[in-house]
Amino acid sequence: MHSIAQTATAPSTLPEQAITASLTAEIMHDPDDGQVTLVASSQGNQGDLQVVTVDQMLARVTEARTQLDQIEHLAKVFQAxxxxxxxxxxxxxxxxxxNPDTAPSDLRDKFVAAVQVIDGQIVVVVPLGQDPLLRAAVVAELISDVKAPA
Known part of the structure; x- marks a missing residue:
């Protein structure tokens, strides 16, 4: 039987984080010569508005998509x-x-969560640094299966 050591109460507050995704693309007609151009900006006030090539625009789209993926993940972590x-x-x-580093090697990569009722209170033990999306799902499922004695 393995014993669990080095536990710490999980923090109750979320760290502040900010991720910004901004990209404006526009096909414009140059007011001087009427030439059609592709322009891009990544600042809200369009302070960096500039003529770009299609390849440059697509590179900016890829970068913005990465930022949007990060924003989506941030929202999911917040929800979890x-x-x-x-x-x-x-x-x-x-x-x-x-801290799973204190576990025997046969448990280190396999431990997801454990639950036990101690002195009438449900106690859930999770690995330090666990993915918050996995943690929320596993803990909710474990707690729903356990009823603390009255």
Missing amino acids: QTTLAAVLAEHGARMEEW
């Missing part, structure tokens, strides 16, 4: 962490993070 906090509060449970 706030849902997790609500589930823990609803069940009067607490969550502790465990």
Whole structure:
């Protein structure tokens, strides 16, 4: 039997983060000579508006798509962490993070979460640094299967 060591209560607040994605693309007619140009800007005030080639525009699109993917992930992490906090509060449970580096090698990569009722309180133990999306799903499922004794 393996023992769990080095637990710490999980932080209850989310770290502040900001990710910005901005890209404006426009086909314009040059007011001087009427030539059609492709222009791009990545600043809200269009302070960096400039004529670009199609390849340059596509490179900016790829960069913006990466930023949008990061924003989507940030939203999903926020949802997972706030849902997790609500589930823990609803069940009067607490969550502790465990440093998997202290585990025997046969458990290190396999441990996802454990739950136990201690002195009438549900205690969930999760690996330190676990993906928040996985954590929220696993903890919610474990807690739904456990009822703390009254």
